[in-house]
Amino acid sequence: MRVRVVGLVGLLALLAVFATGCREQSDPGATFVPRERPEQGDPRPFMLGFSDVPPELTSDAYVDQFDLVANYGEVILFQRPSSWAQFLPSASVSEELRDEVIAAREASRARDLSLVVALDPFDPGNRGRLGGLPAEYEGRSLADPDLRAAFVAEAEFIARNMRPDFLALGTEVNATYERNPEGYFAFLEAYQAAYRAVKEASPQTHVFVTFQYEELLGVVPELPPHAPRWELLDDFGQAIDLIGVTSYPSFAYPTARKIPGEYYLQLREHTDLPVAFAGIGFASGAGRAGVNASTEPEQRRFLQRLLEDAFTLQSPLVVWFAAQDLGFAASPPYDLLQTIGLRTAEGEPKESWTVWEEASNRPLDPEAATALLAERGTPSPTATPTETPEGTPPPEESPPADGTPEGTPPPEVTQPVTPGP
Numbered sequence: 233m234r235v236r237v238v239g240l241v242g243l244l245a246l247l248a249v250f251a252t253g254c255r256e257q258s259d260p261g262a263t264f265v266p267r268e269r270p271e272q273g274d275p276r277p278f279m280l281g282f283s284d285v286p287p288e289l290t291s292d293a294y295v296d297q298f299d300l301v302a303n304y305g306e307v308i309l310f311q312r313p314s315s316w317a318q319f320l321p322s323a324s325v326s327e328e329l330r331d332e333v334i335a336a337r338e339a340s341r342a343r344d345l346s347l348v349v350a351l352d353p354f355d356p357g358n359r360g361r362l363g364g365l366p367a368e369y370e371g372r373s374l375a376d377p378d379l380r381a382a383f384v385a386e387a388e389f390i391a392r393n394m395r396p397d398f399l400a401l402g403t404e405v406n407a408t409y410e411r412n413p414e415g416y417f418a419f420l421e422a423y424q425a426a427y428r429a430v431k432e433a434s435p436q437t438h439v440f441v442t443f444q445y446e447e448l449l450g451v452v453p454e455l456p457p458h459a460p461r462w463e464l465l466d467d468f469g470q471a472i473d474l475i476g477v478t479s480y481p482s483f484a485y486p487t488a489r490k491i492p493g494e495y496y497l498q499l500r501e502h503t504d505l506p507v508a509f510a511g512i513g514f515a516s517g518a519g520r521a522g523v524n525a526s527t528e529p530e531q532r533r534f535l536q537r538l539l540e541d542a543f544t545l546q547s548p549l550v551v552w553f554a555a556q557d558l559g560f561a562a563s564p565p566y567d568l569l570q571t572i573g574l575r576t577a578e579g580e581p582k583e584s585w586t587v588w589e590e591a592s593n594r595p596l597d598p599e600a601a602t603a604l605l606a607e608r609g610t611p612s613p614t615a616t617p618t619e620t621p622e623g624t625p626p627p628e629e630s631p632p633a634d635g636t637p638e639g640t641p642p643p644e645v646t647q648p649v650t651p652g653p
Contacts, residue, residue, distance in 0.1 A: 273594040277601035281307030302343035319382035347396035352403040360411030375418035387426040391434040404444035442476035478511040486525035488534035508549035517571035
């Protein structure tokens with residue numbers, strides 16, 4: 233039996249929405265006991281972090297998630313669906329929404345965490361349409377003046393009330409382009425207005441959108457393959473402060489060693505803007521019906537390579553989506569995401585956790601990291617320091633879970649099928 237993986241990355245956004253029910257903070261910093269973080273290793277340019285999605289949907293688990301992020305990183309990611317009804321003309325913001333936003337801000341400040349907020353106007357299950365619209369607006373795009381005004385007003389509300397360091401005004405927008413080009417271009421116009429409103433409300437906030445990287449490259453299984461859409465990176469002109477990437481390559485490649493050597497480094501050839509990894513993950517276990525074929529060693533290899541590439545790119549952010557496995561995501565289709573964490577749902581560290589902890593102990597010093605990169609010299613974009621020559625398994629490592637010889641090239645994209653509506 234085959235499992236469609238189309239839209240799996242959208243499930244992560246849906247999980248973030250489901251997690252909103254546990255976003256309660258009575259005393260934001262009361263439980264936080266910071267660990268003594270030793271400064272060890274080379275300086276790094278990037279802040280590390282996770283999303284606010286906990287392993288269990290309880291208030292206690294949500295508070296614990298903040299503590300974990302603060303002890304092993306500097307930033308926390310909030311994904312928010314658009315709250316259209318509260319920002320339409322003549323509407324007003326509810327006390328519930330205001331309290332939730334302020335609680336998230338204060339819980340982050342209490343732990344000295346920077347905020348990354350992603351406002352997502354699209355339906356994560358079908359990015360060709362806007363999500364959560366009131367019934368009377370169903371089927372409309374951001375070309376509608378009321379919806380455009382609501383999107384801009386909510387972006388300004390978040391900027392004023394949360395003061396995020398980073399604000400994504402659109403999530404995986406290239407997926408919208410693929411499914412609804414007209415809706416995408418309407419979004420582009422609304423984004424320009426929202427960018428200006430955010431900069432007026434919170435000038436220090438870095439404003440951007442995210443691109444789903446596997447779909448940008450055209451390597452998502454069971455979607456029609458296509459040439460990389462690099463031109464989309466230029467669609468936002470001067471109204472974008474960095475390029476945000478979400479990436480979950482274990483859905484496209486069975487092992488970390490099958491990912492092409494220049495997978496992320498090729499971004500240098502297509503943008504001069506900083507590249508932020510604003511939601512990334514790699515499974516540590518085989519999934520149902522052949523989706524993912526990974527192991528803990530493969531997850532570790534991927535993370536090691538990601539951190540090296542982020543250093544080479546001098547990225548400002550590396551946000552791994554889930555710190556721990558998602559214990560509440562046991563039923564299909566969410567079970568396919570169940571092993572994306574760096575720790576088990578019970579909190580036991582996986583092989584990759586040591587890599588993350590060591591990275592978090594490195595001093596955060598972008599200026600020193602830039603100097604170190606210049607001293608080392610920039611690696612070739614066709615290879616990375618961790619790349620293993622084809623046909624040569626590294627010493628004392630477990631073989632790939634699928635048993636495929638190392639000389640085998642990356643898997644071809646499956647026969648295309650028509651994307652979902």
